[in-house]
Amino acid sequence: MWVSRDITLGSRPRGFHLITREVLGELPELGELSVGLLNVHIRHTSASLTLNENASPDVRRDFRTWFDRAVPEDFAWTHTLEGPDDMPAHIKASLLGPALSLPVSGGRLALGTWQGVYLCEHRDRGGPRSLLATLWGE
Amino acid sequence: MWVSRDITLGSRPRGFHLITREVLGELPELGELSVGLLNVHIRHTSASLTLNENASPDVRRDFRTWFDRAVPEDFAWTHTLEGPDDMPAHIKASLLGPALSLPVSGGRLALGTWQGVYLCEHRDRGGPRSLLATLWGE
Amino acid sequence: MWVSRDITLGSRPRGFHLITREVLGELPELGELSVGLLNVHIRHTSASLTLNENASPDVRRDFRTWFDRAVPEDFAWTHTLEGPDDMPAHIKASLLGPALSLPVSGGRLALGTWQGVYLCEHRDRGGPRSLLATLWGE
Numbered sequence: 542m543w544v545s546r547d548i549t550l551g552s553r554p555r556g557f558h559l560i561t562r563e564v565l566g567e568l569p570e571l572g573e574l575s576v577g578l579l580n581v582h583i584r585h586t587s588a589s590l591t592l593n594e595n596a597s598p599d600v601r602r603d604f605r606t607w608f609d610r611a612v613p614e615d616f617a618w619t620h621t622l623e624g625p626d627d628m629p630a631h632i633k634a635s636l637l638g639p640a641l642s643l644p645v646s647g648g649r650l651a652l653g654t655w656q657g658v659y660l661c662e663h664r665d666r667g668g669p670r671s672l673l674a675t676l677w678g679e
Numbered sequence: 680m681w682v683s684r685d686i687t688l689g690s691r692p693r694g695f696h697l698i699t700r701e702v703l704g705e706l707p708e709l710g711e712l713s714v715g716l717l718n719v720h721i722r723h724t725s726a727s728l729t730l731n732e733n734a735s736p737d738v739r740r741d742f743r744t745w746f747d748r749a750v751p752e753d754f755a756w757t758h759t760l761e762g763p764d765d766m767p768a769h770i771k772a773s774l775l776g777p778a779l780s781l782p783v784s785g786g787r788l789a790l791g792t793w794q795g796v797y798l799c800e801h802r803d804r805g806g807p808r809s810l811l812a813t814l815w816g817e
Numbered sequence: 818m819w820v821s822r823d824i825t826l827g828s829r830p831r832g833f834h835l836i837t838r839e840v841l842g843e844l845p846e847l848g849e850l851s852v853g854l855l856n857v858h859i860r861h862t863s864a865s866l867t868l869n870e871n872a873s874p875d876v877r878r879d880f881r882t883w884f885d886r887a888v889p890e891d892f893a894w895t896h897t898l899e900g901p902d903d904m905p906a907h908i909k910a911s912l913l914g915p916a917l918s919l920p921v922s923g924g925r926l927a928l929g930t931w932q933g934v935y936l937c938e939h940r941d942r943g944g945p946r947s948l949l950a951t952l953w954g955e
Contacts, residue, residue: 646811
C-alpha cells in the first residue's frame, strides 16, 4: 500500500509545537498497516521537523532558548534581505532536518512513549506550512 | 520482504558507542536482500543515532567533548526536574536525530568503508535503550 | 520498482554546493514513479547532505560561516592526525546527516519550491565523493 497526502498546518509563532495528533488524523490508512514506514516531509527551508519529548511544555520552551542562542540573529550574515530571523531559520532547519521516517507496526506509529513530532517554526511569521506525508508498507 | 525487529541495547555510559555489529547481528534476513533499506529507530528522546568514523576511539571522544561544550548543563534551562544532564540530552538527541535509513545492496549495508552506526548516549545513566529496526526490499 | 545507483560527485572546495540537478540527471527512472521515495546516501564521514534554499548563493556562504564558527578548528580535539579540518568535518557531518529520504510524487521529487539538495563538503580537499541513490515506489 502507498499513500501520499498533502497536509497543511495552520500558522504558528516561532517555537516548537507538537503536531503528532494533527498529522495522524490525516492518515486513517495507517491503521491498516501491519508493518511499514511513514515519511513526513516539510516543504520549506525555514521550518523543520524533529522528534522529542511530548509531555512537558518546558522542554519545547528550552528548545527555543537554546536554538536562538546557538544560531543568533546578530551574526556575520550576508543574506539579510528577508529579515533578521531568516538566515538563522535556514541554519536551524538544516540542523534539525526537513523530514522524519517513522516506523509503523501493528497499525500504529511505533514510537517510544515520550516521542512526539515537533513542528519547528523558525520564522516569526512563517505562515501556514505544507507537509507531504508518504506512507507505505503491507 | 518486510522485517520489523525490536532490539535492546545494554546500558552504556554517556558518550558515543559503535553498535553496527550488534544491530546487524539481529538482522540475518538482511543477507537475502539484493536491494532495500534498513531503518533503525531509537525509541527515546535523550539518546540518538548517527553515522560516523568507525576506526579511531579518539573521534568518539571528541564527539563527546564538542557536544558537551555546545549544549552545556550550565544554561538557562527551565526543564530541570530530571537532572542537569536531561535537557542537554534532549537537545543533542534532536541535533543528531532519532533514526537512520541505511541503504542495502547485494545482501549488505552499502555504507562507506569508514561509516559505522553510533549509539549517542546523552544521559549519565540512560539505562538499556530500545531500538526498532525495519527492513524492507527485494 | 527498485533502483540502486552509484553516483560520483567531482571534487569541490570546502563549502555548501547545490547538486539537485546532478543527482536527478542520474535517475531517469524517477519519472516513472507515481509515488515513492528517493534515499540519497553519502558514503563518507567528513561530508554530508542537507536540503535548503536553492536560490541565493549568500545562503550557502552563510552556512559555511556559521558551521566554521560553531565547530572551530581551534578546539580541544584529540583526533588531529588527519589535519585541522578533519575532526570539525566529522562533527559537521553528523549535525547535518549522511542521507536524505525525499518523497516522489507524479514522476517528480515533491520538494518545496525553494528546496535544493546541498552537498556539504567539510574538508579542504575532500576529493570526489561517492553517493548511493536508492529509489523505490510504484
